[in-house]
Amino acid sequence: MGIRFAFFISLIAGAVVSYLFTGHPEPSWTVAQLDDYLLNILILMGINVILAVSLNVVNGHTGQFSLGHAGFMAVGAYASATITLLAGKSLLGLLSPLGLMAQPCLFVTALLVGGISAALAGLLVGIPSLRLRGDYLAIVTLGFGEIIRVVINNTDTLGGARGLSGVPPYTTLGWTFGIAVFAIYIVGTLVNSTYGRGFLAVRDDEIAAEAMGINTTKYKVTAFTVGAFFAGLAGALYAHFIGYITPEGFNFLKSVDVVVMVILGGMGSTAGVTVAAIALTILNELLRQTEQYRMIIFALILIVLMIVRPQGLIGDIGKLLPRKKGGA
C-alpha cells in the first residue's frame, strides 16, 4: 500500500503546486503569480529530481557506478529538440485538427522520442559495459558521456559547438512536475516488488544473486535502460525549458552533479534523492549571493554532510518507521 499512498500524495502535491504556481488560471486566493525566477527554479528542481531519481536506479538500487548520466540527458535533449525544431511546423500542421491539443501532442511526441532514444543509448552502453564492475564501469560510462558530447560538438546539423537555439518553450511547471511524479512512481513501484528486489540483490551480492537464479546481466541492462529513459525525458524537458542547448551543457560536471544528488540523498532511497535534488537546487540559488565563494561553500556543505550522514540525507529513515505487515 505504501507506494500507492506515496504516489497519490505526490500526485496531489504536484497538481496543487502546479496549479498555484503556474499562475495560469490565476485564482484570486492563491499566492500572487510567481515571478519568473521562482518559476524557473521550480522547473529546474523538477528536472533535477527526474535526473536524480533515474540515476538512483543505476547507482543506488542496482549498485552500478555510472558517470555518464549527462550523456543520456544530452541524447534526450537533442533528439526532442530535433523533432520540435525540424519537424515541429509540419507536425503542428498535421495535428492542427486537434486545435488546442496540437501543441501538447507535439510536445509529448518530442518527449517520447527523447526518452526512447536515450533508452536505446542506455541499452547500447549497458550491454558491453556489463562485463565491467566498479571503477572500470565508471570509466566506460564517463567515456560514453564524453563521446556523445564530442559527437554532437562535431555534427553540423545539430548546431555543433554553437548549439541549437530557438527550441520552443513548451516546458511548463505542470509537465515537469507530472513527469517527476511519474518517474518517482515508476522507480518506486518497480523496486517495491519481488521482481524489483532483484535489482537490490544484484547490488548487494552479484555472485549470490546469480546463484539464486537471477539473470544479473538482464537486470543491469534494464536498470541502465530505465535510468537512461528518464534522463532522456529530463533532457527533453530541459531543452524546451532553456530554449538553447549546447554540448557543453551536458559535460562531465553535469553528470557529477547528479551523482552528488544521489550520494547525498542516500544511495537507493528514492525519497532521499528527491529531497537531495530539491535541496541542492535551492542551495545552488541561495549561494548565488555569495558570488565567488559559492562553490567553496557548496563543497564544504557537501563534505560536512557526508561526514555527519554518510548514509545520505534520509538514507534509512524508511527503515526506522514501523513496518506494516502485509505491505507490498
Add this chain to the structure above:
Amino acid sequence: MSNALLDLRNVTIRFGGLLAVSDLDFHIQPNELVGLIGPNGAGKTTVFNLITGVYTPTSGGICFDGDSVAGQSAHQITAKGIARTFQNIRLFNSLSVLDNVRTAFNLHLEGGFMSAIFRGKRFQNEEARVRAKALELLEIFGLDSVADLPCRSLSYGDQRRLEIVRALATQPRLLLLDEPAAGMNATEKVELMKLIRFTQERFGLAVLLVEHDMKVVMGICQRIAVIEYGRKIAEGTPDEIRRNPKVIAAYLGEEVSHDA
C-alpha cells in the same frame, strides 16, 4: 547410473599449467546425501564451481537430470534445479530476512518488469503467493518471527539457516552446501547436521556436502567421495572411507598429526 540426478564424466579443468581437476567421475542419485571431501587444495571448491557454472570444464561432461549443464551460466543452472549456499555467508545484506527469500522466488515469477509497474490483479496475487510461500519456508526453519528484521542482525547460525531457506526458495532438486560447518563450534555443528538431514528429508532433495570437517561428513553422508590433487582417490560409505588406507594417508593421517 543412467538415472543419476547429477553426473560428472571425465571432468577435467586446467588453469594454465595447473591441472586442478582431472578425469573426475562422480554422480549423485536423487534423494541422496553425498559428501565430497579432500585435504586443502584438493580441488573441492573447483568441483563445486564446475557444477554451479562458475567454471567451464576443459573437457568432460556435466549432466543434470540428463541435460548437459557444462558451460551454462550460474543462473541458468539454478533454474534447472541446482541451488547452493556459500562457504562465507553471502546474504543480501541490505534486505530483510523475508526479502532475501522473496528474491530467490524471482526465478519462478510469471510477471516481470511490466507487471511490476502496472500492478494488476495477477501481480497482486502473485506477490501475495510469493510472500506466503516465503513465510512458510521461514516458518519451517523457525525464522518466521524475524522475517522483517534486517538479515545482518541474525546470529551466525541463523544466517546459515537463512542461506539454506533462500536456496530452497529456488525450488531445487539438488542442494550444494559449501563447507557449511566452517567457523562453527561443536554444538553448532551438531545442530547443523540435524538441519541438513532434516532439510534433505523434508524436501526430498539430493544434497552434496563439500566439507572439511570429518565428523560432520561421516555423521550424515550416505556416500563419500574423496579427492586429492584433483583426482578421486576413494568413494564409498563412511565406514569404507574411514578404513581406506589411501584416504588415511591423504587426509586423516594429516589430520591426526595436526591434532596431536
